[in-house]
Amino acid sequence: MTSLSDLPIRDDLRGQEPYGAPQLDVPYALNTNENPYPPSERLVKALGEAVADVAGTLNRYPDRDAVALRDDLAAFLDADTPGLGLTGRRVWAANGSNEIIQQVLQAFGGPGRAALGFEPSYSMHPVITRVSGTRWVNAFRDEDFGLEPERAVAAVEEHRPDVVFLTSPNNPTGTALPLEAIEAVLKAAPGMVVVDEAYAEFRRAGTPSALTLLGGHPRLIVTRTMSKAFAMAGTRLGYLAADPAVIDALLLVRLPYHLSAVTQAVARTALAHGAELLGGVEALRRERDAAVAWLRAEGFAVADSDANFVLFGTFPDRRRVWEAMLGEGVLIREVGPPEWLRVSVGTPEEMAAFRTALKNAMKESL
Template sequence: MNSIDRLLRPSLRGRRPYGAPQLDVSVRLNTNENSYPLPQPVADAVVRAVAEAVPHLNRYPDRDAVELRTELADYLGHDLTIDQVWAANGSNEILQQLLQAFGGPGRVALGFTPSYSMHPILAAATGTDWRDGGRDEDFTVTAEHVVAQIERHKPDVVFLCSPNNPTGTALDPAVVTAAVEHGDALVVVDEAYAEFARAGTVGALELLPGRLRLVVTRTMSKAFGLAGARLGYLAADPQVVDAVQLVRLPYHLSTLTQVTAVAALRHRKALLANVTVIRHERDRLVRELSDLGLLVAPSDANFVLFGGLADSAAVWQSLVDRGVLIRDVGIDGWLRVTAGTPGENDAFLSALATVLKSA
């Protein structure tokens, strides 16, 4: 063991950092980004906001991000106030802060994989023991299963993902309610893809009133197309917001991030106009992948998980060879593709059809 490994915390030894391949190909549909650039009026508004802020960068940012949190509360609705909203550098920092405050050594986090791969990584990074409750073969999770796993593992933090990544389907609200009503854990519902959910889907925000231990996390990386700005946020009881401030770094959210997000929120109608198009393309991928004879998981997100592949790694590589990058999520026989622009999706479907035919 070399000197660094010897010094490294035992729980981190042998681990690999999170990451997705970023290859120089013509079609990149592997990280669930929004394929549409910011509309020019929104880009102009962001540039103006940043230009106004730049001369004042000698001063620290607003530590409490009051203006931004006010805009986020207005966007979320449900009579939320600034005291119920918190923001950070991407939803990953939000999740990390929650684990720093409510997890840690001697505490347990429970998740249901396959799900967002950062949940166990963040648990390890904060010294929180990780327990996997698993899912059914069709990737679903029921209220009964969640309750059984909570009773078995007695977690301090429960992670639910709705719509779930990488499988795509939103949770039945009964699952969230059951998780909150059984045990004493903080229940974190990761809703990074909530804006893409199919009509009639009930989100966890509607369940917040009166539930002290329920937290809903969101991001502006996906529907808002601000992956490069790194802005995530949560909605919860004010006591949860107070708790995460105990572990936040001083001035953790830069002035430039704050003003960018505020400008985007004030132009959200233009930004979110592409969500309808992305939903349409997502549903098109579901249909056409099914027509190719593949297994397809129902999706409420901006991506589709498809399977029935004899050698998913070989299919992934063959697509890369044809200039199309999607995601191998580590589920044997399954791959995940982001719903891109119509042209990107055409290229993917054409390449996949060719690969399947040759195989």
């Protein structure tokens, strides 16, 4: 049998592990930050009708530039953050925010170029960076998982990266960045600045979006996704807002017809039913805040969260706790700093199961 080591793969890929959270059949899957509320029967019917409408045209290529979808996404962002004045010309869409990140690195990174991030952060940023042939530089976050503007600027000035990744709210910590930190990086960065806002809809009241900085910052890219708040993880639809020139750059590297007609139809239908899909966001915020309060009352260290997950610790042997909880049917995530664990916020029933399993796991570890 031929093994991977026998193949002439790129040297920089040798010894690498593929990305992937455990996919296990358990009663309570709280490890991938999914929205636990599925589409209603009414929306399922609408989605089916949308797919049926395009089914008869699947012998033809889809709209190559997803013009109607981008217009709808621009309208959604304008409603979410009033006053932006966005049009589809300033929005781009792809198969999940990961493809968005890949296209950005293909256009602005590559051999001889570098991308900088502040870990712990989204683990796919360095993975996609390296796969694109770009050098990854980790500048690290503060001890409380925040990012002081002065430290961020110092890292940018030292390394002079072609792309800077700022994640807000940050995954896996849930930490949101103040606009002052983002503005400081924008002023210092010689290249593109990508603010990953995959969890933006879950942010607490008063937490601003980097979308408000788009005016006057042509090198700013703000990425979003429909996988989280929209409960459309299976659709695989990510998007960004930026200056029109950025969209022109991405057109140079995107694959032809990269978004299927079915994906575009499903995403547009979801946006049309946005009020329903986003209706569960407030409930998840309440569950998140309740989880943070409970964990702190139980004596755990907990990172402030503006997302739909909570990072908590610390554990001398987090694997032992993770396995004990898995034994009770609750799957959470080993991610981030070595002594911490992350739980995705679920339904009240799921969170009750999480609390019970964690208490039992802690008893076992004594």
